[in-house]
Amino acid sequence: MLDARQQAALAAIMGRPDPLLEGLDVYVVGGAVRDALLDLPAGDRDWVVVGARPEDLAERGFVPVGGDFPVFLNPRTKEEFALARTERKSGRGYKGFTFYTGTDVTLADDLRRRDLTINAMAVDKQGRLQDPLNGLADLQARLLRHVGTAFSEDPVRLLRLARFAARFTQFQVADDTWALARELVEQGEVDELVAERVYMELAKGLAAQRPARMFEVLREVGALERVMPGLAYTDEVGERVQAACDRGLPMAGRFAILCHVSDDPADVAVQVRAPSEWKDQARLLPVLLADSALLQPRRQVEQALGVMEHLDALRKPGRFAELLAAAACLRDVPVDDWEHLRQAMAAVDAGAVAARYTKEPGRIREAVRAARLEAMERAA
DSSP, rough: OHHHHHHHHHHHOOOOOGGTTTTTTTEEETTHHHHHTTTOOOOOOEEESOOOOHHOOOOOOTOOOOHHHHHHEEETTOOOOEEEEEEEEEEESSSSSEEOOOOOOOOOHHHTTTSSSGGSSSOTTTOOOOOOOHHHHHHHHHEEEEEEGGGGGGHHHHHHHHHHHOOOOEEEOOOHHHHHHHHHHHTGGGGGGOHHHHHHHHHHHHSSSSSSHHHHHHHHOOOHHSSTTEEEEOOOOHHHHHHHHHHHHHHHHHHHHHHHTTSSSHHHHHHOOHHHHHHHHHHHHHHHHTTTTOHHHHSSSHHHHHHHHHTTTOHHHHHHHHHHHHTTSSOOHHHHHHHHHHHHHSSSHHHHHHTTOOOOOOOHHHHHHHHHHHHHHHHH
């Protein structure tokens, strides 16, 4: 049963009546429903249209944008509306499915193809919960349970399971879902994951409340070394990633900490097609951690200057600050001392120094560096 707050939250999902939806059998499904029931901020609404043909939506001005199956943009709200569909396994990997979107596909049919029961609930235009797969019961029991045995056919569902475990920390994975997850790995389906999709789920997992849990789930079922083969993950690494999350480090810093004990952190970033900032911080954090000046830069000023030159701290002070913050999650780093020395280095007027050597341009670089070192030594 729903309490009054949950009833009101579901009604609020639908918002004001949209004339374009009049006469259509439409539902909001998935995450927006789940989060409303959990009293969490509502995200984007996912819409499903039951019993309609593509031309029915086109005639109302909806704009087709789907590739593999019919999806349309509402011309007023720009939200996506998908025709209810079923799917059948026809090949390997998460793209190995054949879709059917006939007008005889029911809401229950569409919900059965989803990953977890808590993501397989819907709300109709009257704000009433539609829950043919008992997702509400699992939500109340704080269980992450698969919808059907097709869970073991789609490797993305394993990533999503791990990511939801990281987000909903009070939820436990159902025993039979663990079994299907292991089966998915044993059958080799996990090897069909494309790097871009791994990155998408990884980014969401690192932004979750307890990111380490994502990697714990993947490790538990034997998938972690297959999904991120170059990653050296330990419980201590997980604790450090959690510390970075608790301190609000940006995603690039969290990823750098995740990879910092791996043999080639930058290669891990390449494997998952991570953005360049993630790759750069993954590559540079070990450089900072390995330097002897890390813990006492005021006592090793020239060494500290070399570190800042290597990390391009003058041109990219924001990245340098993020690297220091990441290092501080791993060591007792005097961040303020580093920033004090960086400011002293930055205060040197390189142009004025260079002007004194117009007749000896070959000495300019050496002279600028000497001036910066002198300024840092005074500041130390």
